Amino acid sequence: xxxxxxxxxxxxxxxxxxxxxxxxxxxxxxxxxxxxxxxxxxxxxxxxxxxxxxxxxxxxxxxxxxxxxxxxxxxxxxxxxxxxxxxxxxxxxxxxxxxxxxxxxxxxxxxxxxxxxxxxxxxxxxxxxxxxxxxxxxxxxxxxxxxxxxxxxxxxxxxxxxxxxxxxxxxxxxxxxxxxxxxxxxxxxxxxxxxxxxxxxxxxxxxxxxxxxxxxxxxxxxxxxxxxxxxxxxxxxxxxxxxxxxxxxxxxxxxxxxxxxxxxxxxxxxxxxxxxxxxxxxxxxxxxxxxxxxxxxxxxxxxxxxxxxxxxxxxxxxxxxxxxxxxxxxxxxxxxxxxxxxxxxxxxxxxxxxxxxxxxxxxxxxxxxxxxxxxxxxxxxxxxxxxxxxxxxxxxxxxxxxxxxxxxxxxxxxxxxxxxx
Amino acid sequence: xxxxxxxxxxxxxxxxxxxxxxxxxxxxxxxxxxxxxxxxxxxxxxxxxxxxxxxxxxxxxxxxxxxxxxxxxxxxxxxxxxxxxxxxxxxxxxxxxxxxxxxxxxxxxxxxxxxxxxxxxxxxxxxxxxxxxxxxxxxxxxxxxxxxxxxxxxxxxxxxxxxxxxxxxxxxxxxxxxxxxxxxxxxxxxxxxxxxxxxxxxxxxxxxxxxxxxxxxxxxxxxxxxxxxxxxxxxxxxxxxxxxxxxxxxxxxxxxxxxxxxxxxxxxxxxxxxxxxxxxxxxxxxxxxxxxxxxxxxxxxxxxxxxxxxxxxxxxxxxxxxxxxxxxxxxxxxxxxxxxxxxxxxxxxxxxxxxxxxxxxxxxxxxxxxxxxxxxxxxxxxxxxxxxxxxxxxxxxxxxxxxxxxxxxxxxxxxxxxxxx
Numbered sequence: 001x002x003x004x005x006x007x008x009x010x011x012x013x014x015x016x017x018x019x020x021x022x023x024x025x026x027x028x029x030x031x032x033x034x035x036x037x038x039x040x041x042x043x044x045x046x047x048x049x050x051x052x053x054x055x056x057x058x059x060x061x062x063x064x065x066x067x068x069x070x071x072x073x074x075x076x077x078x079x080x081x082x083x084x085x086x087x088x089x090x091x092x093x094x095x096x097x098x099x100x101x102x103x104x105x106x107x108x109x110x111x112x113x114x115x116x117x118x119x120x121x122x123x124x125x126x127x128x129x130x131x132x133x134x135x136x137x138x139x140x141x142x143x144x145x146x147x148x149x150x151x152x153x154x155x156x157x158x159x160x161x162x163x164x165x166x167x168x169x170x171x172x173x174x175x176x177x178x179x180x181x182x183x184x185x186x187x188x189x190x191x192x193x194x195x196x197x198x199x200x201x202x203x204x205x206x207x208x209x210x211x212x213x214x215x216x217x218x219x220x221x222x223x224x225x226x227x228x229x230x231x232x233x234x235x236x237x238x239x240x241x242x243x244x245x246x247x248x249x250x251x252x253x254x255x256x257x258x259x260x261x262x263x264x265x266x267x268x269x270x271x272x273x274x275x276x277x278x279x280x281x282x283x284x285x286x287x288x289x290x291x292x293x294x295x296x297x298x299x300x301x302x303x304x305x306x307x308x309x310x311x312x313x314x315x316x317x318x319x320x321x322x323x324x325x326x327x328x329x330x331x332x333x334x335x336x337x338x339x340x341x342x343x344x345x346x347x348x349x350x351x352x353x354x355x356x357x358x359x360x361x362x363x364x365x366x367x368x369x370x371x372x373x374x375x376x377x378x379x380x381x382x383x384x385x386x387x388x389x390x391x392x393x394x395x396x397x398x399x400x401x402x403x404x405x406x407x408x409x410x411x412x413x414x415x416x417x418x419x420x421x
Numbered sequence: 422x423x424x425x426x427x428x429x430x431x432x433x434x435x436x437x438x439x440x441x442x443x444x445x446x447x448x449x450x451x452x453x454x455x456x457x458x459x460x461x462x463x464x465x466x467x468x469x470x471x472x473x474x475x476x477x478x479x480x481x482x483x484x485x486x487x488x489x490x491x492x493x494x495x496x497x498x499x500x501x502x503x504x505x506x507x508x509x510x511x512x513x514x515x516x517x518x519x520x521x522x523x524x525x526x527x528x529x530x531x532x533x534x535x536x537x538x539x540x541x542x543x544x545x546x547x548x549x550x551x552x553x554x555x556x557x558x559x560x561x562x563x564x565x566x567x568x569x570x571x572x573x574x575x576x577x578x579x580x581x582x583x584x585x586x587x588x589x590x591x592x593x594x595x596x597x598x599x600x601x602x603x604x605x606x607x608x609x610x611x612x613x614x615x616x617x618x619x620x621x622x623x624x625x626x627x628x629x630x631x632x633x634x635x636x637x638x639x640x641x642x643x644x645x646x647x648x649x650x651x652x653x654x655x656x657x658x659x660x661x662x663x664x665x666x667x668x669x670x671x672x673x674x675x676x677x678x679x680x681x682x683x684x685x686x687x688x689x690x691x692x693x694x695x696x697x698x699x700x701x702x703x704x705x706x707x708x709x710x711x712x713x714x715x716x717x718x719x720x721x722x723x724x725x726x727x728x729x730x731x732x733x734x735x736x737x738x739x740x741x742x743x744x745x746x747x748x749x750x751x752x753x754x755x756x757x758x759x760x761x762x763x764x765x766x767x768x769x770x771x772x773x774x775x776x777x778x779x780x781x782x783x784x785x786x787x788x789x790x791x792x793x794x795x796x797x798x799x800x801x802x803x804x805x806x807x808x809x810x811x812x813x814x815x816x817x818x819x820x821x822x823x824x825x826x827x828x829x830x831x832x833x834x835x836x837x838x839x840x841x842x
Contacts, residue, residue: 109499113545116608117542124530124533128530151590152590153583160585163574163584169574174583176593179615183608183611193597194604198802327618382620
């Protein structure tokens, strides 16, 4: 199957591209390296030293004999994107090529406007390019569980049947996104749904939970293939950041009481979910939604699990409760359905001590590269005039150090133990 | 009350600005004349000869002694917009300043992308400008009934209480918009709802039905104050277009069977609804939704009413059924609640023969200006490669003249009879 991975140089995109390539698919990566540029702009970098795309792809070819074709350009440039679709003729397009950080979108007006125009225009361009050059191609679009917010009813997979005043209809599940980024994904979802109906396009919208982990079988082949591992306040996601914080003896930074509950999944399940979607395409005209996560946890659950895993490694791990910089309920009902990918064959990697162990060991291995100054939240949802540019250029807001850092790194394990499974 | 009317040089905006000014409010108009420019680009013009804004405002001052301050610029330019908010310090901002035509947004990719970026960025800018310079200002935002689509359940005003698996929550009403324009309004609605919650802004989202009529008490004062009257396939709305078609002896162009049912209102009710919203502001943090229409009709209902009104004037009016260029149900359930504005004091002008009469007489008065070539639908929802620029530059698609045009204009009435009430 010919699969184009838009955003294939990013965190989920890179893992996905290698996985699909190893599984025998003909893979192309489409990327403009904006993820690397945002790091530069913010003055942060991935914990792991990732190579330029061309060198990553060359290493992949050397280790596996498989070729992944790169197309370097911006999906908001229709001329570029339509040429890629016309030239590569994909059977599936996996669309990760968006600005994917909620805090980034909340920095200020410019970042909010950029996030929404970048994401919405990129997706509109893709829909038009498919319509024009490959209408039978299956769009596999990454959405987010954050589109739903935290309603007081069970969250269904994309649609809900509503009985109202004696009548009934199945309608898009109501959305309550909590940042300009999450809003951009809701905008995309509506745009995609419309074009499936109007033009007969076929799409699977994967509302993904929070991804954790960094190692997949493919990136573990060699350090040249290593994946991103982000821990800064803007692009770091909660579990990965907790593991790094534990490994370097920084308190785990829980926002508020930590009762915020979300869906989570291992990056090894992300790549498998994508393949499952590609192998089981939506019908023409169908806009299908899968909730792509495997387990629900509260933020405090995760902090306690990381603390416990640290203990087993002989570390002392403290938990700090910071004022929540986001506008979100700190305690709420949360029950989201996520059965459709399992029905299609997903066998989840559930969160385990060994995975936490693995993440902490990656952190230990690269701890010389850790910048402690970028971990604390400075982007405040209630005040859109946070600051532009590097998080280092202005002092932390709302942060009073809680418990003194006492953690000692007592254990270092060999790099051979880095694999998460 | 100080009220800024964004888009105050347009159809609803102009009528609203004059009405609010006459009612004693201090009114500013913010406009970049893009509505006039789109006419130029498309090679069409309003039936009625409207004057430049400065001359309209001078006439208003002469006839009423009241001053409306113009701010000329683009709401997608944050520097401009924020300066206006800072300088004028409005109590309410009425936001009409968007690209408001569904067919325009469906012309091709460029028009779709323009519509969504123009509307979404303009509204984001306004939200940020209010947050920064006038957070207590009440945003009165024009949405559209088209955001809801045509669900098989009753349409509520913005929110619906859902019982599901034994639990209950009140959530945003699910949206099924039917064009890139309608989608842009849904994007706006989500963005506004979020900023009310995150920043405590106060907003009323008016989901307006299809507006008809052209005469209000204010614009009737003198021809220098005349309002737009659009009848082309892009910016013309259905009832206004039918009246012009009847007046000039052109068959009424019903799309498909004509069972498409929508909410409608008289432009005299539009202006009153806006004032009601301004005088009864949302609470800080509240995002309130009113459905702003007074009656439901199917397209065929309207055609038959216009045919009947024409008969009474001695005209022969034919009805043509054209293939529906849109993707929409031609027969469907439709029942939308619209009680909140009435509860606040709206006294509807229901559709009457005298209103139809009035519209036909405006058409007769300006019939030398009618361009018959711009009335037929050429923008096809299923094919986004319609054509760019003037509708005159390419032949009509999908149109086979139905019944020969036999209508004779038997009656001309004096301009004094033009008023609709």
